[in-house]
Amino acid sequence: MPKSLLVDPSVVRKSGSLEIASIPLNRYVPNFKTELARFGAPGLVAMWRDMVCIREFETMLNSFKTMGSWDGIEYNHKGPAHLSIGQEAASVGQCASLEPDDYIFGSHRSHGEILAKCLSASRVLDEKKLLAIMEGFLGGETLKAIERLKSAGVRDLAETFTLFGTLAEIFARKAGFNRGLGGSMHAFFTPFGSMPNNAIVGGSADIATGSALYKRINRKPGIVVANIGDASMGCGPVWEAMSLAAMDQYRSLWPKEIGGAPPILFNFFNNFYGMGGQTDGETMGYKVLARVGAGVNPENMHAERVDGYNPLAVAEVVARKKKILLEGRGPVLLDTITYRISGHSPSDASSYRSKEEIELWQGADPIESYGAYLVENKAATRPELEAVRASVKEKLLAVVKVATDDTACPRVDSSFIESVMFSNGKVEKFGEAKPEFLQDLSENPRVKALAGKARCAFDAEGKPVAKNKLYQYRDALFEAMLHRFSVDPTMAAWGEENRDWGGAFAVYRGLTEALPYHRLFNTTISEGAIVGSGVGYALSGGRAVVELMYCDFMGRAGDEIFNQASKWQSMSAGLLKMPLVLRVSVGNKYGAQHSQDWTALVAHVPGLKAMFPATPYDAKGMLNLALRGTDPVVFFESQLLYDVGERFEKGGVPEGYYEIPEGEPAVRKTGSDLTIATLGATLYRALDAAKVLEDKYGVSTEVVDLRFIAPLKYDVLLESVRKTGKLVLASDACERGSYLHTVASNVTQLAFDDLDAPVAVVGSRNWITPAAEMEELYFPQKEWIVDTVHERILPLKGHSSTTVQTALDLARRTRSGV
Amino acid sequence: MASYDVIILGGGPGGYLAAERLGAKGKKVLLIEKDRLGGTCLNVGCIPTKTLLNSAKLYLHAKEGERYGVKAEGISFDWTAMQAWKGEVVEKLHNALALTEKKLGVTVVAASGRLVGSGKVEAGGEVHEAPAIILATGSSPVMPPIPGARDNPKVVDSTGLLEIASVPERLCVIGGGVIGVEFASLFSALGSKVEVVEMLDEIVPFMDKDQAPVLRRAMKAVSFRLGCKVERIEGSTVVYRTKDGTEAKAEVDLVLMAVGRKPNIELWGAKESGLDFSPKGVVVDERMRTNLPGVYAVGDLTGKSLLAHSAYRMAEVAVADILSGGASGPGGGGTNVMRYTAVPWAVYGIPEAAGVGMTEQEAAQKGIAVKKSALPLRVSGRFCAENGFAAQGSVKVIADEASGVILGVHVVGSYASEMIWGGAALIEQELRVADVKELIFPHPSVCEAIRDAVWELE
């Protein structure tokens, strides 16, 4: 897209062959002298200790899951436990080369990584700081639960704290790392750099990429690791994340001082299995996972295979890769081979692998072999190691006793869960730096053009203003964006064709001139990663605005919207914020895959805020609202609206800053006999219908624009219904499952006695959207609303319906699924 | 293209009554009938069957007259003369009907009509328009796919049986429903040897389970084969399987197929117009509205209640909705809707049977606790005087246990069809036992038995 890059036919059409550099496999050569020099004997033993911690921890969970008891303690753990027995060296080795500022994101099988990261961080953090972290965490609640357990100093306490915080989280305790709302597959502890783990296979890839973008864009220290399984290489979002992380522009177009590509390490813990599917030989075709790096960029993503059964091999490669990443030369791919001795989960009967294979890997047990290596090289004696193991066991027993005690360790109540669904914050800016711009905004061409526009749809005589002189809905969105860009230095926006093109619908026109690349950039066509990286960026502490060109493309980002953006605030018990605005545009004219209003999908999923302005005044005021909040917002726009002017606010769209009160619908027109409430662009057709109802049939009609989906305050609507007793709801979403059915049902519950007729929902037909020429058959038209009133609510004297809106036809459509 | 206020498709009871009611209100009505005004009911249903049954009853009474002191000799019947009388009745009533429609200003078109969509009907190559359309195309006999049934000259439906030239010596009636029982009564009275083969365990399946056997036993000359499934028909031999699995045969001269009727939904554009229907009939709401705006359906076509008087009432409900501009139902504050709880039915056999409302079994199925009383019709002096002391007859009344509201009235015996409207009135008005006790019934009358049965309820 940028004009500075030339696509030259004489170059791209040239004949030749592509050389792909070789990819190193298990090249580590042990050298005890170097290893000792790097870690020191205590450091080397500490790694062994951490591995033992993980082994004992997972063995304990396995015992609870399979036998209901461990070491004489009985406990029923109802939830999941994907154990990493056998994989300890891989996680410990990795964390040995990471610092607290480095982040690791993980998977369903990340207990080991949480422990390894926290234990390694607690070994390097300053003791005072370490104590402060523990004391401050959850108001000291986690620490308090273990204060009676004995400890030999702050670092030892931190070990107990880590074991307990993780276990209490797995057991869904209030003192757990995420107050028990994350659980086994999501637990994490950010102060030590352990970031969210993800129960969605591959889910961490794009989130971690966003976190790396956050570090890069905001010049934060450290790298980010996405720890995902070998089987996740089959996941689209993983490829999307790698593509997004490998974009040329970081090094070719972004300001040099930003430092290059986001520092993201895609680390695949390659245990050769999905659940039962064997990746090498059965479910994938790569043979060697590291090969995939060659498909992404000329550097092969610096891919390597490393022996994850040797912690020192892993530590060495991670240290080298970290350097590459900090130099802005990422992304990096690691194929860290390992093996899980335990089943995928406690219900796994290992029917897909041979006993012989398991025994071979047991024979190479990383704890045994690394222990032997330490003894052999005299870093520790056998008895010393046995003493370490014994002390780990003793500590674990004490921790388990607390974590299994329902009295000492209660769970949160429902009001707490409710309280963390949204953070409801108001944050002007997430950083203190001066927001970066390429120009003085007074010189911006769009800003200048807008100064001459009519901010109201009608002139002084009430005549409509010509489109080319009109301040439009898209301009209102632009102003809101520009305002927040100018206040919050962390705010960045990305998506497809956002830069240069100016956004597919010209909302961002003018921003290219105003903003440096790292604040506004084009991405790969990777909707999942666009949203996922936004999630990672936001939960890392920055404000992100990501855009999906069409609402229909939400399907491509389904997991990122429905499982990630929506869940992380609450799964973190409110520890994370999600200042992420996802702009989606509801289309038309382009047929079935470009014309859908999916507000209902978003409304259905807890944890998302959603809004849909229908006027320029609201477009600006609602985007302002979204952009100062701390919650994930799906911001619906409509392509039918981008060029409309302000028709309702007398003074037009204000030049200054304002916000629309959250959740409050707007009355667009008053009336006393009937209420029509709309969501989105249908507002204007409803107003036309209201005119017919009034002029032709004398039905005084009130029109309410809901404009919010979640949260939505019902007061305005109920007040209207109390007056009119009749309600039609209309939007361009398909009728079946439309969000308006939820509104209808709530109004029926809340105002049953005030209703004189059933609430009717007018939506698009439950079909594909036909061609532009046939859209009247599909989208609600003025006549549909009038006929619905006549057939289902209030017979209109002398009216003959021209469209089929009878209750019986509704029944028929329902019955036949259309 | 002509335009009307209402277009009606089908000139049976549903269609013609709607036309009359609308005509009386000065509406411009087009009534389209492809065959004969009067529909099934007048031409090949209610009227001709009742006419023939009356002849048969006269014949029986003449034969039995001696017991009551009236002696006649050389008693015989003349099928051809009976048929001629039937024809005369139908013809005269038909003419009267045509005249009524004419007087009321209804335009009757003899053509096959086709629904084009809301507001449009095509007939005789012309498209007619009206804001309201009533569909009343009725129903037709079902000819089930029993091997040997179709295209067998020895197998007739009710319409065919009404036209036969002579009374068969042996008749097999397949189906012990209302039509089957009426024809069985008719022909056994005229001396045919009649066998009724019914798949279920009892005749007239919707009757109260205490009442149906009374009716069956009263039809002494008819042989009933209950729980028997016809497997095939060979010429005029009906082969069926009995309950215990053995094969049996009815060797007869003529077979009446009377297993039910199906709505006439084909051939007039139901599908093309987007109308909602299933094989059971056109889907309607309580105001007889279909899914298409301004399009109503009434009568047998709806499959809701295949009775002429149901068709009448449905027609009136549709008409009320049309005349009120959609305000006759609850939405418009009205109450003029179709209710099925008080639709009476009657079997005009020998003897008669009739009922209205719930049977004891229905109530039990719905979990409604009831009180009931059943009395033989001998409690009525008039019944004894006219039928003798050994005659079969019974009345049964059920009422809601808690409220005492009358839920069902069931009668087997003479005049049942004439008195049952009274039962319908009790139920429609939701009268309680105590209310009914205050009503005065004429004495002597057979219907007094209802009063007596109510008094038995405490």
Ligand SMILES: Cc1cc2nc3c(=O)[nH]c(=O)nc-3n(C[C@H](O)[C@H](O)[C@H](O)COP(=O)(O)OP(=O)(O)OC[C@H]3O[C@@H](n4cnc5c(N)ncnc54)[C@H](O)[C@@H]3O)c2cc1C
């Ligand atoms: C043997 C027999 C005995 C019966 N006895 C009784 C009884 O005693 N009491 C009782 O209540 N009921 C009785 N019935 C049932 C009763 O006849 C029906 O319930 C009643 O006729 C239904 O009326 P309708 O108007 O719905 O339909 P129908 O009477 O069937 O009339 C429908 C009319 O529509 C016409 N038509 C169909 N399609 C078109 C078209 N496309 N264009 C124009 N015209 C069309 C048909 O020709 C027909 O005339 C009996 C039925 C039968 C068969």
Ligand SMILES: Cc1ncc(C[n+]2csc(CCOP(=O)(O)OP(=O)(O)O)c2C)c(N)n1
């Ligand atoms: C999107 C998604 N699909 C499927 C699953 C079910 N599942 C959980 S773990 C797993 C296997 C994952 O294998 P891998 O990524 O190699 O990780 P490992 O379990 O080997 O650590 C599957 C299929 C899931 N959680 N998420």
Ligand SMILES: [Mg+2]
């Ligand atoms: Mg795996």
